[in-house]
Amino acid sequence: MSIYDSLNKEQQKAVKHDKGPLLILAGAGSGKTRVLTHRIAYLIDELNVNPWNILALTFTNKAANEMRERVDKIVGYGSENIWVSTFHSTCVRILRRYIECLGYDRSFTIYDADDQKTLIREICKFLEIDTKNIKERTLLSVISSAKDELISPEEYELNAQGDFVKRKYASVYKEYQKRLKSNNALDFDDLIYKTVELFQNNPEVLDYYQKRFKYIMVDEYQDTNTAQFRLISILASTRNEEGEIEHNLCVVGDDDQSIYKFRGANIYNILNFEQQFPDTKVIKLEQNYRSTQNILNAANEVISNNVGRKDKSLWTENEEGEPIHFTQYDNEYEEAENVVRDIDRMINDDGADYNDFAILYRTNAQSRIFEEKLILKNIPYKIVGGVNFYQRKEVKDLLAYLKTIDNGLDDIAVKRIINIPKRGIGLTTIDRVTAYALNNDISFYDALRHAEYIPNLGRSAGKISSFVSLIEVLKSHLSSPDYSLEDLMNEIIEATGYVTELEAEETEEAQGRIDNINELINKVVTYEKNATEEPTLSEFLEEVALVADIDSLEESNNVVILMTLHSAKGLEFPYVYLCGMEDGIFPSYMCITSDDPTEVEEERRLCYVGITRAMKKLSLSAARQRMVRGETQFNKPSRFLREIPRYLLKQSASSLAPRFPKNSSMERNSFSGSSYSNKTMNSTLFDKTPYQVPKSSLHSNPYATMPKKQFAVTNAEPLAYGIGDRVSHFKFGTGTVSDITQGGKDYEVTVDFDNAGVKKMLATFAKLKKETN
């Protein structure tokens, strides 16, 4: 049997595509990652493509790691040479090698949103811009969009001629870019922008990567922005032996799941792909292996209200399943309490696991109430998103020390820690040093080193010089051979008394901060242990800069997951609670009041994403009354609820106050009223309730039934070896089988190889032979 037999017809077509541009329109749950990984395997095993010539791009580390893991399992040989990584890491890797061509130093640092804001604030002060009139975040978003569109500061300035405000923006953008460069720093957008610039200005560098990446694959293509599009298209324009331009570019995406417009994503990248790349082959994957028919029908109906989308419709062989539940509660507390109670009941009565559940919402702020109720019920949970670990004050402080040691040009980092802990170096002193640095065209840190020559510093000069010598001592220790990054971290904590100070506080909050610091030390240790080459401070800081919150989500953790709809993309859960379904919350107030109708369409796509996360049961809820930023709001049920056909919905009465919106019959369930009538308990929102709850397999583990359906293939033959047996692999040599588990259609075998370490692989592809002696 072949590994491709388990794929459906369309999936096979995509996998077996040879050369030229390929657009795979993959609906939610249609097995796109399977297609991507199998296509990589096919290229290598059947078309003899060198693994070294393959580049696979994703948006999150999580997606990249998953793809890497799955590719490792099915590709026979050389899978470690395939370049699987995120856009941002890929660009960093390229820039670390060649950024000197652009006049930056190779040890550049990466600025996060916080650093950007600090920098913008400094610039506003410098250019005497009143931040009451022009907000920092406006400036940041203007600059970010410009970079996403590959518009340089000079070009922006040219286009801003007649417009006073735009000219201001232009001056800030110009200064911002100038300072980033003198700080030897790049922001997130720069990573892409500068790589494109590098390729455009240095044909020999471009040529190298074009020859290397002969086959390029892009996941979540609908989320790419203009800069990323340019990056991909330049890279993918290679010449074949006959000297013709060839685009061996395979993109996978779903225009209906494009939800990152605010981040610069350009939906026309996917909508116009066929025009951009003539001779594109288009393959649609419409069979869904994830959800019940009811869930898919609801999703299809909702998304059909959008115009200007590629026509497609998901279908499934799965059962009809439960109806979609909707409950309107009196307020957000009741909503949270009942959702949590429902989860608790299903865990106790139906044998569901914690990680079968996801609570999804539009904004991070909605998570808190759920968190409180989960704690009350003693249910383990994890909140994805919100304040990232690396954004915590204590973590940022310590990282700023590391950055200062690593790249003395990073003024933002130096200024952050110069008075942490308190050294009696205040704003006045910092301003004087900054002015000196500016006048002499040196970095802030270099100015500190010359503190004795700076006028009017007074007693501060001595304080500064002791700070400088602290940093210099740490630097010199780091350059000695036996000194690890862990040692450096500990010495920083020791020298600054950071933890001691927190311990003295004796509060729970301080203890939490100490825990975070210990966690950071763990990350350093893990990094050093796993580093493939000599661990460096730069590389550690880079790894830290590019993590997303979703990356740390381990499927093995048996906890209830709480996150925003945005974070949920790409994931699936048996039971999904989609909360806060109210006009003004979801869709958001901003987009309802906007005169741009495409904004509601983007929210609708977000709704589509949310609905299609659910495998077995989807529960929707809304609150009549909700406190938002200290103000009580009375919201109507979301307009998206009206777009779900009533026969798919089952409305339950909220536990305390069984009240229903007024005109609840005749037209397609209209939730128009903000006043309520006193209908009886038994009435529903709709004029008929034809729904019968099917006797579905609620009690069984959903993961056990789904994958079997997905791969309708007979089980693999019994294995010729068992746990403890000695086996041999054509590449990894001999080893001992340490574990065998039944996964889907195949056995997953864990082998502890004598020379290659522990590997997990699928029995069918591993072709292990039992050692007879």
Add this chain to the structure above:
DNA sequence: TCTGGAAATTTTTTT
């Protein structure tokens, strides 16, 4: 230079 309390501000989503 540092502190605490009052006042202002939050506008979705995030690699």
Add this chain to the structure above:
DNA sequence: AATTTCCAGA
């Protein structure tokens, strides 16, 4: 409601 910024006083 919660967080950040502002400002007077020590």
